[in-house]
Amino acid sequence: MTSLLQILLLILNVAQWIILAHIIMSWLINFQVLNLRQPLVYQIWNGLENLLRPVYSRLRSFLPNMGGLDLAPLVALLAIYALRIILINNAAAFL
Template identity: 35%
Template sequence: MRAILDVVLLALQLYVWLLIASAILSWLVAFNVVNPRNGVVAGIYDFLYRITEPLLRPIRNVLPFLGGIDISPVILLLIIFLIQRVIVLYLYPAVF
């Protein structure tokens, strides 16, 4: 059972890094630092969008409009950190 919890924690940590990469790449595209018409950049951007958008969309639907500021990645990161803490502090010690 601990192996399953370790895999879940690893997957959550990987998703955190993908979420951070997606936010940074979206800023780079928005400020014209990278060209979104480049094939490699477009492929990476599309992959990160497809991975992160299914979890970010429900959060965006609930949040009020903040004038162009998107804090849904921050909310999702806090939720992931909460899940990780619950696993480490409550579930992991209870498993033999």
Template identity: 40%
Template sequence: MRALLEIILMALQLYVYLIVASAILSWLVAFNVVNTRSNVVRSIWNFLDAVTEPALRPIRNILPNLGGVDISPVILILLIIFIQKLIQDYLLPVAF
């Protein structure tokens, strides 16, 4: 049981890294630092969008329109940190 919880914690941490990478890439695209016509950039962009968008879309639907500011990645990261803390504090000490 403990090994399964450790894998879940690692997967959640990896997902946080993917959310941060997606946010950074979106800034780089918005400021024309990277060329989206490049096959490598486009494939990375499609992968990160496919992985993070299903979790970010419901949060974006709930949040009010803040103009050009998207705080949904921050809210999702805080939610993931909360879930990780719950697992570490309540489930891991009890797991055999």
């Protein structure tokens, strides 16, 4: 059962890095450091958008409209951190 805990923590870690990559890439695109007309940048951005759209859309449905500020990535990261804490604190149940 310890391996199940490690797999769950690995999945949360990968999800965290995907969200962080999406956040950083969105900043770089908005500050015009990256250009979406470049094929590789567009493919990476499109892949991240398609991967995270279902998660963000569910979060945006109950978050208040903040104008141009999107809180969905922040809430997703907080949820990942909370799940990690819950899993680590209950690790004895996996032994």
